[in-house]
Amino acid sequence: MGWTTGPTTMKRLIAIATAVLLVVATRDVPAQQAEHGVPELATGVCSACHGPQGHSISPVFPNLAGQQAGYIVLQLNAFRAHERGDPNARAYMWGMASQLSDATIKSLADYYAAQKPAPGESGDRALIAEGAKIYNQGVEANGVPACAACHGSDAQGKGAFPRLGGQHAEYLIAQLEGFQSGTRANAPIMDNVAHSMTHEQIRAAAAYAASR
Amino acid sequence: MMRNRARCPSGECSPASPPRGRLLAGNGYATTFLGALFVALAALLPARSADAVPSYARQTGLACEACHTAFPELTPYGRRFKLNGYTIDNLPQVSGISPTKQETLLLNQLPPLSFMFQTSYTGTKTALPDSVLPKSFAKNGQVLFPQQASLFYAGRIAPNLGAFVQMTYDGTDGEFGWDNTDIRFAKAINENLLLGLSLNNNPTVQDPWNSTPAWQVPFDQRSSVAPTPGAATMIDGGLVGAGVAGLTAYAYLYDSVYAELGGYRSAPAAAQIDSTSTNVVNGVAPYWRIAYEHQWGRHSWEIGAYGVVAKLYPGGGIALSGPANKYSDWALDSQYQYIGDDHIMSVTATYIDEKQSLDATYGAGASTNASDRLKTFRIGASYLYQRRYGAALGYFETTGSSDALLYPAGVPVVGFADGSPNSSGWTGELDWLPYENTKLALQYTKYSKFNGGSSNYDGSGRNASDNDTTYLLFWFNY
Numbered sequence: 001m002g003w004t005t006g007p008t009t010m011k012r013l014i015a016i017a018t019a020v021l022l023v024v025a026t027r028d029v030p031a032q033q034a035e036h037g038v039p040e041l042a043t044g045v046c047s048a049c050h051g052p053q054g055h056s057i058s059p060v061f062p063n064l065a066g067q068q069a070g071y072i073v074l075q076l077n078a079f080r081a082h083e084r085g086d087p088n089a090r091a092y093m094w095g096m097a098s099q100l101s102d103a104t105i106k107s108l109a110d111y112y113a114a115q116k117p118a119p120g121e122s123g124d125r126a127l128i129a130e131g132a133k134i135y136n137q138g139v140e141a142n143g144v145p146a147c148a149a150c151h152g153s154d155a156q157g158k159g160a161f162p163r164l165g166g167q168h169a170e171y172l173i174a175q176l177e178g179f180q181s182g183t184r185a186n187a188p189i190m191d192n193v194a195h196s197m198t199h200e201q202i203r204a205a206a207a208y209a210a211s212r
Numbered sequence: 213m214m215r216n217r218a219r220c221p222s223g224e225c226s227p228a229s230p231p232r233g234r235l236l237a238g239n240g241y242a243t244t245f246l247g248a249l250f251v252a253l254a255a256l257l258p259a260r261s262a263d264a265v266p267s268y269a270r271q272t273g274l275a276c277e278a279c280h281t282a283f284p285e286l287t288p289y290g291r292r293f294k295l296n297g298y299t300i301d302n303l304p305q306v307s308g309i310s311p312t313k314q315e316t317l318l319l320n321q322l323p324p325l326s327f328m329f330q331t332s333y334t335g336t337k338t339a340l341p342d343s344v345l346p347k348s349f350a351k352n353g354q355v356l357f358p359q360q361a362s363l364f365y366a367g368r369i370a371p372n373l374g375a376f377v378q379m380t381y382d383g384t385d386g387e388f389g390w391d392n393t394d395i396r397f398a399k400a401i402n403e404n405l406l407l408g409l410s411l412n413n414n415p416t417v418q419d420p421w422n423s424t425p426a427w428q429v430p431f432d433q434r435s436s437v438a439p440t441p442g443a444a445t446m447i448d449g450g451l452v453g454a455g456v457a458g459l460t461a462y463a464y465l466y467d468s469v470y471a472e473l474g475g476y477r478s479a480p481a482a483a484q485i486d487s488t489s490t491n492v493v494n495g496v497a498p499y500w501r502i503a504y505e506h507q508w509g510r511h512s513w514e515i516g517a518y519g520v521v522a523k524l525y526p527g528g529g530i531a532l533s534g535p536a537n538k539y540s541d542w543a544l545d546s547q548y549q550y551i552g553d554d555h556i557m558s559v560t561a562t563y564i565d566e567k568q569s570l571d572a573t574y575g576a577g578a579s580t581n582a583s584d585r586l587k588t589f590r591i592g593a594s595y596l597y598q599r600r601y602g603a604a605l606g607y608f609e610t611t612g613s614s615d616a617l618l619y620p621a622g623v624p625v626v627g628f629a630d631g632s633p634n635s636s637g638w639t640g641e642l643d644w645l646p647y648e649n650t651k652l653a654l655q656y657t658k659y660s661k662f663n664g665g666s667s668n669y670d671g672s673g674r675n676a677s678d679n680d681t682t683y684l685l686f687w688f689n690y
Binding site: 038042043044045047048049051052053057058059060090091092095096170 | 269272274275277278288289292293296300400402403404467507508509510551
C-alpha cells in the first residue's frame with residue numbers, strides 16, 4: 001500500500017513507538033516480580049471486573065479484598081464445576097474459572113485474602129439498626145438463625161464462611177434472593193437460612209452486614 | 213458499525229466525503245473465492261452454548277452481556293477488554309486437563325472467527341429518481357439480502373496482542389472490502405496503568421467509548437442506500453472515506469484517565485495512490501484523544517476531547533504536490549451509562565468543529581472561499597429493558613460556511629441549496645433482541661434540513677422530508 005509522501009516520518013513514528021514499548025515491556029518483568037507475587041491473572045484479568053486489589057465499583061462484581069481464602073477456593077471450584085449457577089455466575093464466572101488450575105486458585109485466594117477489606121458501606125440508619133438485630137439474634141418468629149454464628153461477630157467470616165463486611169449491599173441482597181429462589185442452589189446451609197426470610201429482613205440484614 | 217460505508221452511496225458526494233478504497237473492486241474470481249471461503253469458515257465455527265458467542269465470548273467464556281449492553285455499545289468491562297488488546301482470557305493457566313476442560317481448550321484453539329450478517333429494508337418517504345445514486349437501487353422499499361455480511365478475526369493473537377479485523381461483503385455494490393480494523397498490543401504494567409498500541413484504519417474505531425464517530429450510538433447504523441447529508445468533517449468519516457491507516461499509542465491510568473496520540477497516513481485498500489486518488493494525506497495526520505471516566509455503583513460517566521489535523525491533496529486529477537488543504541478538527545464528547553439488572557440507559561454526545569484552509573481547492577478554483585468552517589453536533593439517548601427491548605432517540609446537526617463551489621447546486625437529490633452544507637434531523641429507533649446475538653431494529657430518520665434547505669433543496673423540487681427514511685434491520689452475529 002502506497003506511502004507516497006514522507007515515509008520517513010511514519011517510520012520514525014513506528015520506531016519510536018516500538019522502542020517505547022520494548023523499554024516498557026522489558027522493564028516490567030522485574031517490576032512485576034517485586035510486587036510480592038501478585039498473581040498475573042489478578043492484575044491482567046480479574047481486576048477488570050473485581051477492581052484493583054479486589055475493590056470493585058459496580059455492585060454486580062463482589063469485592064474480593066479481605067475475603068476468606070477458604071471461601072474463595074470453594075467458590076472458584078464451584079464456578080469451575082458449574083455448581084454455583086445463578087445467572088451472573090453463569091454469565092461471568094463459569095468462563096473465567098474454567099481454565100484455572102488448583103494451584104492458581106490457591107494463589108489467587110491467598111492474594112485476595114491478604115488485601116485490605118473495603119470499608120463498611122454506609123446506608124439507611126434505621127434499616128441498619130433493624131439488620132443488626134437480625135444479624136446478631138436472628139428472627140425466632142420465622143426461624144431465621146443469627147448470622148453472626150457463622151459469619152462472625154464483625155461479619156469478617158472464617159474459612160468456608162464468607163466475609164460479608166464491606167461487601168456491596170446490593171450484591172448481598174442478590175445472593176440472598178438467589179439462595180431463596182434456588183438459582184444459587186449449591187449451598188444448602190444458606191438455602192435453609194434464607195428460605196423463610198422476608199424481603200424486608202433480607203434488605204436489613206444485608207445493609208447491616210455491608211456496613212461492617 | 214460501518215456508518216462510514218453508508219456515507220457516500222453515490223460516490224459523488226462533496227469533497228469532504230470521498231468514496232473509500234476497495235480491496236477487490238470488480239474482481240469476480242476473487243470475490244467468488246472469498247465468498248466460498250467465507251461460507252466454509254463460517255460453517256467451521258463451533259457451536260457452543262446458547263449464550264450467543266462470537267469469538268470474544270468463545271475466547272473468554274463470558275456471555276455477551278459482560279462486554280455489551282446492546283451490541284455494539286460497550287459496558288465498562290467491555291471497554292477494559294478492548295483497551296487490554298482483546299486479550300483477556302485465562303488460557304495460559306491450562307494445565308490439568310479434564311474432559312470438559314479439554315473441550316474448551318479445543319474451542320479456544322480454533323482461530324477467533326466470527327460471522328456477522330445483516331439484511332435490511334429501506335424506504336424513503338418519496339422515491340428517488342432513477343439514474344441518481346448509481347448502485348444504490350434508487351427504488352423505494354429496497355430490500356437488501358444480504359445488506360452486509362462480515363467475517364471477523366476477533367480475539368487474541370498472542371500474549372498482549374489481539375485484533376478486531378472485519379472483512380465485509382457489501383450487498384450494495386456486491387464487493388468484498390476491508391472494513392473496520394484494529395490490531396492492538398497492550399500491556400498492564402500494574403493494576404493502575406495500562407499501555408497499548410493500536411494499528412487501525414478509521415480514526416476513533418479504536419476508541420472504547422460510544423460517543424465518538426465510529427461507534428456513536430444510536431447513529432452507528434443507517435441505511436446504505438438512502439441518501440445521507442453530503443457534508444461531513446474529516447474525523448467524522450472524511451478520513452476513513454479517503455482510506456487511511458494509523459498507529460496510535462495510548463495509556464489508561466487508574467481505570468479513569470485515558471490519553472492517546474498517533475498519526476494517520478493515506479492507505480486506500482489495495483489501491484495505488486496517484487493523482488487520480490482523492491484526498492490524499494500529505495505526510496502524517498496527527499490524532500489525539502484524552503478522556504476521563506468516573507464510575508460509581510452501576511453508573512459511569514465519561515468526558516473527553518479528540519481531534520485530528522490533516523493536510524490533504526484533493527487529487528482527483530490534480531497532481532499530488534504544491535499547496536494542500538488543511539483540516540483542523542477538534543471535538544468534545546461525553547457518555548453517561550447506567551447498567552441495572554432490568555434497566556439500561558445511556559446518553560452519548562459529541563461536538564466537532566472543523567477549520568478548513570482550502571489552499572489547494574481554492575487555488576484550483578473549486579471553492580468560493582479560501583477557508584471554511586464545518587461543525588457537527590449529535591446527541592443520542594438509548595434505553596434497554598431486560599436486555600431485550602430497546603428504544604433510542606437522537607438529534608443530529610451539521611452547520612458550516614456557505615460555499616457555492618464546494619457545495620454545488622443543481623444535482624438532483626445530492627445537490628445543495630445556496631451552497632450551504634447545513635443538515636439536521638432526528639433518528640428514532642426501536643430494537644428487539646430475541647437472543648443476545650440477534651438484533652432487529654426499526655429506525656426512522658426525519659430530516660428538517662438536508663444539504664442546505666428544507667424545501668426544494670436540490671433545485672429539482674426535492675424537499676428535505678422526502679429523504680425521511682424507514683430502515684428495518686436484521687442483524688445477526690455468530
